[in-house]
Amino acid sequence: MVGLDREPLPVGIDVAVPSVARMYDYYLGGKDNYAVDREASDELLKVVPSTKELALNNRRFLQRVVRLLAEEYGIRQFIDHGSGLPTQDNVHQVAQRVDPASRVVYIDNDPIVLAHGRALLEENDGTAVIQADMRETDAILSHPEVKRLIDFDQPVAALFVSVMHCIPDADDPAALVRRVAERLVPGSYLVVCQLVSEDKATRDFVTRFMDESTHGNWGRVRQAHEVERFFDGLEILEPGLVEVSTWRPDSDLGPKQATQEWIEFGGLARKL
Numbered sequence: 001m002v003g004l005d006r007e008p009l010p011v012g013i014d015v016a017v018p019s020v021a022r023m024y025d026y027y028l029g030g031k032d033n034y035a036v037d038r039e040a041s042d043e044l045l046k047v048v049p050s051t052k053e054l055a056l057n058n059r060r061f062l063q064r065v066v067r068l069l070a071e072e073y074g075i076r077q078f079i080d081h082g083s084g085l086p087t088q089d090n091v092h093q094v095a096q097r098v099d100p101a102s103r104v105v106y107i108d109n110d111p112i113v114l115a116h117g118r119a120l121l122e123e124n125d126g127t128a129v130i131q132a133d134m135r136e137t138d139a140i141l142s143h144p145e146v147k148r149l150i151d152f153d154q155p156v157a158a159l160f161v162s163v164m165h166c167i168p169d170a171d172d173p174a175a176l177v178r179r180v181a182e183r184l185v186p187g188s189y190l191v192v193c194q195l196v197s198e199d200k201a202t203r204d205f206v207t208r209f210m211d212e213s214t215h216g217n218w219g220r221v222r223q224a225h226e227v228e229r230f231f232d233g234l235e236i237l238e239p240g241l242v243e244v245s246t247w248r249p250d251s252d253l254g255p256k257q258a259t260q261e262w263i264e265f266g267g268l269a270r271k272l
Contacts, residue, residue, distance in 0.1 A: 018213045020166060021084040021110040027055035032085045032116055040213045047205055050257040057257070058162045058193070058264045059087070061244035065191050065268055066091050068248065069157050070098035075189060077156045078104045079146070081134040081180075082163030085110075086117050091159065092127045102126060103149040107140060109133045134163065135171055137179045155187040162264060164194035164230065167219040174229045181234065181271050192230045193244055193266025195221050202261045224265050234269035241267040 018040035022033040069075040083106035095102035106129045117129035128145035167173040203221040210218040243263040
């Protein structure tokens with residue numbers, strides 16, 4: 001049997017409701033998921049069959065952008081909002097290969113991320129996992145583990161990778177990016193991408209399906225022009241805002257989306 005179905009349940013886990021983090025884990029070939037997550041993921045694939053390739057491309061984008069930030073821009077501090085479950089070559093592994101002194105804070109509101117993340121990272125003093133709602137900027141940035149690892153007098157990379165679609169319009173995702181950017185020194189970086197579609201039927205179906213499946217733990221599939229607002233006041237770096245598999249690719253060998261009914265769209269920006 002695939003997944004965690006026979007494992008003891010961590011405190012706070014509801015196996016009757018799919019989790020975005022666990023669905024993502026399933027698409028990446030992980031085992032930190034339950035039957036309810038796999039069933040919801042498979043149902044979504046029936047309508048948007050490119051979803052698995054999209055998830056894999058997104059993970060590769062995260063790895064490329066972290067490596068670039070560490071190698072070319074000298075960033076040694078990362079805050080990963082809505083990080084999901086730790087998987088192979090996550091942020092700390094990529095960054096610490098460049099410099100073992102790199103420090104990473106993972107933030108997610110799914111209790112399974114906290115349970116499994118802490119177990120995997122407990123021997124790595126340069127990392128921490130915090131269970132928190134990524135919209136609670138003040139609480140996150142004042143958290144003892146964030147204060148231990150992050151020096152806000154130095155540049156920081158704030159990551160919002162494939163998570164903004166989890167934030168409803170009422171909570172103003174663009175304002176969240178602004179709040180975080182305001183707390184960072186000039187020369188810091190923000191990485192933002194989210195699911196977009198220019199097809200209204202796809203946007204409406206996925207938004208409704210995920211909102212119902214996760215019992216309201218979802219925002220909205222948006223259009224590219226809406227994501228551009230997240231970068232207001234920031235310097236967008238080359239190659240601009242793009243479908244993430246085309247963002248500074250290592251090669252042409254990555255998984256290709258057979259269809260383009262939706263994409264992961266975003267990029268990298270610098271605070272001036």
